[in-house]
Amino acid sequence: MKKHLPDQAIREIQHFGEEGGVVPVIDVAATSTFLDPQDMERTFSGDLHGCYLYSRHSNPTVNFFGQKIAAMENAEAALGVASGMAAIACTIDQLTREGGHIISSRTVYGGTYALFHNILPSRGVKVSFVDINDPSAIEQAITSETKIIYTETLSNPLLNASDIPMLAALSKKHSLKLIVDNTFTPLLVKPLELGADIVVHSCTKFISGASDLIAGAIAGDQEFINSLIDVNNGAVMLTGPVMDPKIAHELYMRLDHLPIRMKAHSEVAQFLAEKMQSKNLKVIYPGLSSHPQSEYINKTFSGDFGHGGILTLECEDSEKARVLATKLQQEKFGLYAVSLGFARTLMSCSAKSTSSEIPEQERKEIGLSDGLLRMSIGFCGNKEAMWEKFEKVLSTL
Ligand code: PLP
Numbered sequence: 398m399k400k401h402l403p404d405q406a407i408r409e410i411q412h413f414g415e416e417g418g419v420v421p422v423i424d425v426a427a428t429s430t431f432l433d434p435q436d437m438e439r440t441f442s443g444d445l446h447g448c449y450l451y452s453r454h455s456n457p458t459v460n461f462f463g464q465k466i467a468a469m470e471n472a473e474a475a476l477g478v479a480s481g482m483a484a485i486a487c488t489i490d491q492l493t494r495e496g497g498h499i500i501s502s503r504t505v506y507g508g509t510y511a512l513f514h515n516i517l518p519s520r521g522v523k524v525s526f527v528d529i530n531d532p533s534a535i536e537q538a539i540t541s542e543t544k545i546i547y548t549e550t551l552s553n554p555l556l557n558a559s560d561i562p563m564l565a566a567l568s569k570k571h572s573l574k575l576i577v578d579n580t581f582t583p584l585l586v587k588p589l590e591l592g593a594d595i596v597v598h599s600c601t602k603f604i605s606g607a608s609d610l611i612a613g614a615i616a617g618d619q620e621f622i623n624s625l626i627d628v629n630n631g632a633v634m635l636t637g638p639v640m641d642p643k644i645a646h647e648l649y650m651r652l653d654h655l656p657i658r659m660k661a662h663s664e665v666a667q668f669l670a671e672k673m674q675s676k677n678l679k680v681i682y683p684g685l686s687s688h689p690q691s692e693y694i695n696k697t698f699s700g701d702f703g704h705g706g707i708l709t710l711e712c713e714d715s716e717k718a719r720v721l722a723t724k725l726q727q728e729k730f731g732l733y734a735v736s737l738g739f740a741r742t743l744m745s746c747s748a749k750s751t752s753s754e755i756p757e758q759e760r761k762e763i764g765l766s767d768g769l770l771r772m773s774i775g776f777c778g779n780k781e782a783m784w785e786k787f788e789k790v791l792s793t794l
Contacts, residue, residue, distance in 0.1 A: 402701070403584050404656035406468035412461050423646045424457040441628055454626050454634055458642035462649045463614070463622075469652065470579070470596050472589055472616035476625055476633065477645050481580060481599020482508055483638035484613035488597055489517065489545070490632040491625055492574055496521035498542040500573075502529035502559065503763050504552040507747075509578070511754035513547075526759075530560050530690065535567055545574050550588060550697070551581040554709055554747035554771040555764065556681050558690040561697050565592020581737075584659050584702045591697060595621065600648055602738030602773075603706065606658050607651075612644050656702065658740075661776035663703020668780045669787065670708050676791065679711035706774045707737060715767035717794075718746045722770055724793065730786040737773030742783075747771050 412421040429449040431437040439445035449455055459477045466475035478484050489499070489512075501513055503526040513524040525538040529548045546568050548559040561577060568575040569592070577588035580599040588596050598604060600612035615625065625633040633639060663684065670682035683694050684704030698704060712718035722744045726733045731742030735751050745751065748760055748767045755765070 403469045403471070403587060404701075406471070407465055407652050407655070410461075410465045410468050420650065421458065421461055421646070423642050425642050426456075427452045443628070452642070453637060453639050454628065456639075456642050456645070458649070459640045459645040462640070462645035462652075465649055465652045466598070466614045466616055469584060469655075470589055470616040471587055472596065473619040474622035475614055475616035476622050477600070477640035477648070478613045478615060478633055479638035479640055480611045481578075481597065481601055481613040482512065483633075484597040484599070484615045485509055485578065486512060487625060487632040487636065487638065488576060488595055488615055489522070489547075490636070491621070492544055493517075493520075493522045494630070496542070497544040498523045498525070498540055499545040499547055500525050500527055500535055500538050500543060501546075502548040502552060502557070503527060503759070504529070504555050504557045504765075505547070505549055506553040506578070506580075507752040507754040509547075509549075510752075514754075529564070530557070530693070532563060532567060535564075536571075539571055539573075543571065543573060545576055547576045547578075549578040549581065550586045551683060551705065551707070553581065554707075554752060554769060556581075556683060556688070556707060556709060558683060558688070558693040558697065560690075560693045561586075561588050561591040561593060568592070568594070581707055582698070582705055584656055585663075585699065585705055586697050587699070589616065594618075602736065603659065603662070604648060604655060604738070605651060606655070606738060606740055608734075608736055608739040608743075610644055610647065612640060612648060658776065659702040659705070662706030662738075662774060665776050665780045665783065666706050666708055666774035667703060669774060669784060672784050672787070673708075673710065676788075680708055681711075682708040706776075708772050708774060710770045710772065711766065712768040712770050713766075715746060715749065718768045718770040721790065721794065722746070724790040725787065728786045728790050730783060730790065731772065731775070737771075739773060739775055740777050741775035743773040743775070745771055 414422045440448045440450050462477045463475040527534045574594045576595045577593040579596045595617040598614045625631050667684045673680040722733050731744050734743045735745045
């Protein structure tokens, strides 16, 4: 696959407004007119492609957004959907319609874990959770029913980095599909170039950047993206979690400054992580050479946009984490809230919030302690001033 610069690729996508405006208009129409009734019939029967018929099937503004996501991920095509969970659930649904088996990383986002653990088995889809960087554990888990290997580029919240080239080689060897959730690392890592088949995003996070909407995207080959909107079998078309054109337009505009924002997140997070490490705090950040999987990080991150905005601090127990977070919030270092990718810093204790769906024993085994404080570092304000606030709080503990 040809290597490309994702920020340049995003910029090269340009759609004009109706009167030559520098941005496209929002096409809100729920349904489209056919001049020839037979064309409508041929569109439904699949004999005619490229016509807009109904906005749950396809919409021009959502397609424009999809083209920018495809450019960013170096994919043939991409589709905007209603949320990150819709992106994951529809992708899995499309690939496991007759049942099957998924090999998933043990350290996935709590919502994904709950979908895989609590919902998929009732639909005839089995899931094995494994250490995703252990090739022998993966090979042992593969059965004749296995269809998918599923992982996150950087896991939420542990920041485990996946060895995507190794997973891609295993997927190819066993004719499986490798799905990578790239929510934490848009632009930083390009999983399709590393051999993945499908990338999913929660666009609610960095791609939005404003914590003001919920959205998702799926990127892959044209055939797979087309299958999602097939009128007879498409998981997005028939279960319905489509992206609203107004949201698509918002995100289309924001993708132009995503490269600047990602660099800014990375710069501040790298600075704070180094400062925290210099105080002997137990900080995990992909831009530190002390990161346990720095070997995979060096293999997968392009380096052009740094190492992202997420770091974790191990505070030993939940009480210490809560006290630290409360004081940091009082000091206006950040806000105690779930989610990530916001311009401001967000903090949360993952074990009892966004990873609480993972059973306690499993959390223990994967090393997700109650004292882990996840920080999504924002870029608002000055990084030295942020560190001053942090140090001030530290001196009171
Ligand atoms: N994937 C990851 C890695 C996430 O962190 C999240 C949400 O936190 C999701 C998917 C789900 O995204 P959404 O909330 O947009 O449905």
